[in-house]
Amino acid sequence: MSGDPQEEADLDAAWGAALGEAAAAAPAATPAAPDAARELNQAEIDSLLGFDSGSDRRAAAQTGIERIIRSGLVSYERLPMLEIVFDRLVRLLSTTLRNFTSDNVEVSIDSIASLRFADYLDSVPLPAMLGVFKAEAWDNYAMAVVDSPMIYSVVDVLLGGRRGTAAMRIEGRPYTTIERSLVERLLNVVLADLTAAFEPLSPVVFRLERLEVNPRFAMISRPSNACVLVRLRVDMEGRGGKLELLIPYATLEPVRELLLQQFMGEKFGRDSIWETHLAEELRHTEVVLDVVLDEQIMPLGAVLDLRVGDRIALGVAPGAPVRLACGPVGLFEAQLGRRENRLAVRIERALPRGGRPGAAGAATQVTEETAA
Template sequence: MNTATEPRGAADKLLDNPGLTVERLPMLTMIFDRLAQSCAEGIRPYAPAVVSCFVNSISTDHVWDALDAYDGSIAAIFYSSELDARILVGLDRRCVYSLMEVMLGGDAQEAPYDEDRTFSTLEVRVAQTVLEIASEALKSAFGPVIETTFRLERVETRMDFTIMGRRNVLAVIAKILIQAMDIGGQMFVVIPQPALTPIRQKLARDLSSDGSASDPRWLKMMRDGVQKAEVRITGVLDEYEETLGAISEWKIGDVLPLKPSALTRVRFDCKSQALFWCELGQSKGVYTLKVAERVNVEEMPLAQFLKSAAVTEQA
């Protein structure tokens, strides 16, 4: 890190362009939330312990200030041709050491290793694997806003002002905490604001007021999960009412008369909810049920009772 650079004065800051306001770009919050969730899912197969990721903060700052704060970290430079910009994703030293502890089967009983030294080859490879997971997660997170790819250019173990071009350019900085077994560190994402300016209108979209906006991937997962849910279907031929006293006197061998005949339809229930009327039949030596029509819930005894009770109460 070049420490010879003089601090920026108040006049320089006043002459800066105002840039983007994170509070006015609600889609940015959604993007980084999805990034954190996808990173947790991507890292989980590599770690025996449960890994959690969540967004700590999203802010704007100058690139050189952000890089200065993360001196001694490992960072990857990704290039997006769609955004025509380079994006930096990095892991601070504590995060790298914690990931090594978790992935190698440590129990986190000892104090986290925190020595300021050169990263080993294995640590760099582990960090690069996590950063590549982050790039795929970032691609997915940007999906609802813009289809883009992030190509890995190089991995840096020393923060340099020249990594992201001009050192005084404004950037959006997201800090994502990665934790497992009460240890962890921080992932940071630095996106130059000029890369986001062309899609500013899309980032300003408010999902809470847009009923049609949705996450296609989440909807598909939800739909598939619901369709695969196993439920019990019950065929009801007749319902017999009796007092508890009479039921308590039943004994083996007693015969209970049923009203239905061979032409009576069977009702299909699921979780006490009537679904279909079916016709009883036989085929190849087994009983069969042929779906005839949907049950009109309004005609069910309970619905009629509730309706009559409501009329009586109003009267």
């Protein structure tokens, strides 16, 4: 460092000017008063609430993996005949509810979906009434859910409410005995139509067992079991609501093969033209009937030693009944006789299908020649 007094003076002046500018800018950088209003930005709000700004990007990146995992948990199958059954239910229910309510009722299907039983219970809009019913022939259970707007609409219609006005909803209280009784009558009507809808496919009777208002008391299946959910919308001139039917796949298992088949019209998979043609062709089919006089068990060596002119003694007396057989199946018991110059048999009775099988045609030839 040089000892020139002029240079030292210039340096001191420069440092002094710099310090003066810093002191002048200091008041502007002082923090605001504690009572001053301060707004949080989106990043600070996400941090306080426990969200991360990059969570959306990560969720989008994991969407494919989540779909693969979820698709591997439960494999749902499409049941074509079940859709026809519910279409028939809608037609029946529209007419039945018109007679039940004496009002103009329109019933339509919102959706038919497959989901887990626990997922549906978590999504039930409360308050609602859950009707547990049993399929008698299939020995298993299903569930019908009536939401709150539908309950109040049915009560209003059946108790003489004016048309064209929405039903009054009083939330925050349990359902009364009258409301439960009217909903029970509604569910009995729906189950009767559901029984009629399944009648062409498989005879079954659906019987209502109980009404629940808490989904925890309506556990008819394991939480992870697959179910079919049918959402029905009921409109009654400005009033109405939703009616949902939840049927586990385990309940439909006895008729699973019938629900998987294709269909033609209302015959539910049957073709009457082909059935008639097949029946006519079967009646014209030719079959060979064997007259079995007797059956004997012989060693193979004795059969190989048979020569022309050898005789085989029958173990039956003359006039004993013979059997008529078609292949290995015995059909009738008959008496052997003669008509003009031909041998003939007269059928006496039918043999049970579990009877002894008939003999071969070659054995019949030998025994007939011996009898002659």
